[in-house]
Amino acid sequence: MSITQFLFYFLTVLALFSAVMVVVSKNPVHSVLWLIAVFFAISGHYILLNAQFLAIVNIIVYAGAIMVLFLFVIMLMNLNASTEPQKNNWLKLAGIIAGGCFLMVLVSLVKQANELNNIAVTMGTGEIGLIKNLGKALFNDFVVPFEISSVLFLSAMVGAVVIGKKA
Amino acid sequence: MTLLAVDWLLIIEKLVLIAIIVFASLGIALYTTFAERKVAAVLQDRPGPNRAGPFGLLQPFADGLKLIMKEEIIPTNSNKALFVLGPGLAMTAALMTCSVIPWSSHVEIFDRKVDLQIADINIGILYIFGVVSLGVYGMMIGGWASNNKFSLMAALRGASQAISYELAMGLSLIAVLMLSGSLSLKTIVDGQMAAGSYWNIVYQPLGFIIFFVCALAECNRTPFDLPEAENELNFGYHQEYSSMKLGFYLFSEYINMIMSSAVMASLYFGGFDVPFLDESTLAPNIAALIGVAALLTKIAIFIFVFMWIRWTVPRFRYDQLMNLGWKTMIPLALFNMLVTGALILLKAGV
Numbered sequence A: 001m002s003i004t005q006f007l008f009y010f011l012t013v014l015a016l017f018s019a020v021m022v023v024v025s026k027n028p029v030h031s032v033l034w035l036i037a038v039f040f041a042i043s044g045h046y047i048l049l050n051a052q053f054l055a056i057v058n059i060i061v062y063a064g065a066i067m068v069l070f071l072f073v074i075m076l077m078n079l080n081a082s083t084e085p086q087k088n089n090w091l092k093l094a095g096i097i098a099g100g101c102f103l104m105v106l107v108s109l110v111k112q113a114n115e116l117n118n119i120a121v122t123m124g125t126g127e128i129g130l131i132k133n134l135g136k137a138l139f140n141d142f143v144v145p146f147e148i149s150s151v152l153f154l155s156a157m158v159g160a161v162v163i164g165k166k167a
Numbered sequence B: 001m002t003l004l005a006v007d008w009l010l011i012i013e014k015l016v017l018i019a020i021i022v023f024a025s026l027g028i029a030l031y032t033t034f035a036e037r038k039v040a041a042v043l044q045d046r047p048g049p050n051r052a053g054p055f056g057l058l059q060p061f062a063d064g065l066k067l068i069m070k071e072e073i074i075p076t077n078s079n080k081a082l083f084v085l086g087p088g089l090a091m092t093a094a095l096m097t098c099s100v101i102p103w104s105s106h107v108e109i110f111d112r113k114v115d116l117q118i119a120d121i122n123i124g125i126l127y128i129f130g131v132v133s134l135g136v137y138g139m140m141i142g143g144w145a146s147n148n149k150f151s152l153m154a155a156l157r158g159a160s161q162a163i164s165y166e167l168a169m170g171l172s173l174i175a176v177l178m179l180s181g182s183l184s185l186k187t188i189v190d191g192q193m194a195a196g197s198y199w200n201i202v203y204q205p206l207g208f209i210i211f212f213v214c215a216l217a218e219c220n221r222t223p224f225d226l227p228e229a230e231n232e233l234n235f236g237y238h239q240e241y242s243s244m245k246l247g248f249y250l251f252s253e254y255i256n257m258i259m260s261s262a263v264m265a266s267l268y269f270g271g272f273d274v275p276f277l278d279e280s281t282l283a284p285n286i287a288a289l290i291g292v293a294a295l296l297t298k299i300a301i302f303i304f305v306f307m308w309i310r311w312t313v314p315r316f317r318y319d320q321l322m323n324l325g326w327k328t329m330i331p332l333a334l335f336n337m338l339v340t341g342a343l344i345l346l347k348a349g350v
Helices: A003-024 A028-048 A052-077 A089-112 A131-140 A143-166 B008-043 B059-069 B080-100 B124-145 B149-180 B185-193 B205-218 B243-268 B284-310 B318-348
Strands: B106-109 B112-115
Touching: A003 A028, A028 A052, A028 B080, A028 B124, A052 A131, A052 B124, A052 B149, A131 A143, B008 B059, B008 B080, B008 B112, B008 B243, B008 B284, B059 B243, B080 B124, B080 B243, B106 B284, B124 B149, B124 B185, B124 B243, B149 B185, B149 B205, B149 B243, B149 B318, B185 B243, B205 B243, B205 B318, B243 B284
Parallel strands: none
Antiparallel strands: B106 B112
């Protein structure tokens, strides 16, 4: 077992365990913190794939900014067991069945995919994930979509400011 | 069969380096608390701590002992797991920065070249940015888990302050990146050390001022120490903490100061470069030692400036802080970025 495989399995177990804990945790603040752990594990996977830029941006944007806002909202709402509406047992059962079906579809999809069969973990050797190559690709081959998406972000930001001003 | 085919010497080397840097930063942080009190005393025209040991030099140990011996109180209605996690997270986030800072060039031990940098990754600056953005968790979790409204308000203040000033900080960093063309701190420092080039402060005076102000805000130092405004919030986000958990919070602030000073020295003041000295003519080990001394001197100067500001400037009001961050720092940083880009293009003759 090489160090890469070891790291892969470690990160996978961490990601799956944390993801399960997000759902299972009773306390919403704990759920958010477990979700942050999931993001860290996924960033680790990105690094194994040699996609360093994606890894660090995942941490900066998701773990560092979006989850802080999540935490803000959840801390201020002060959710706890007594204020939570009681869910119908039938609803829970329906949720379990729907989720189970979805899981079955996903598993069968992965099992049938030919590209995924009998392939051991390999370390990513691609260079596209390095920031220099990614930047070149974005500003040469995909410059129009890139700029359009940045305009989209700007308009979203202006919209948020306008809504904030109204309140 | 080898279980893990790795270069064990490399791992041992890095572990030793990590241990040295972590303990050195803790030791420096210990004496920074002492320096803070002495600087405050000088600025306020009083002697300062002078009883424990010669010139009061043992004072930090007395303080540490006091903190450890105090009773550890966990409030009954607090969230216990997160209450304990908070100070640990604050400390971890503060110490994580040290791994990408180039502390000096390299030393040669038994024909083995040992770089005095834990990890020279080509996303070094983004890594620092990521760690800085994680710094708010220690404060937020601690403040919320205490189950005290003052702690929660302080934590919210601190988190929104950190998020606001991160933006201007990132924008001022982009100008440095455009100059050096690399995200690796080692390359940035080497670029400033090369013959015929100046430190980045010469090209980026405005960028440095923006970065410095943002560093003050990120470290929660006066004039931006809103999360610890005693007269409004009793004590701040660590109000319910006692004993060494409180010590961790207070300590992580000093470690943040040291790390941000090291980052500023590396980005704008040539890192471990000694001005008017060509390091390549010296033996590598001596050059490395001189480099460490130079970097530590620069860090010490920055820390002194931090303290000087703390005991000179009064605290901002919360709305003033937000106005400064969003309406002054971010436009200035954008302007700085545009001017830098235009000048680089002019020089390249496009």
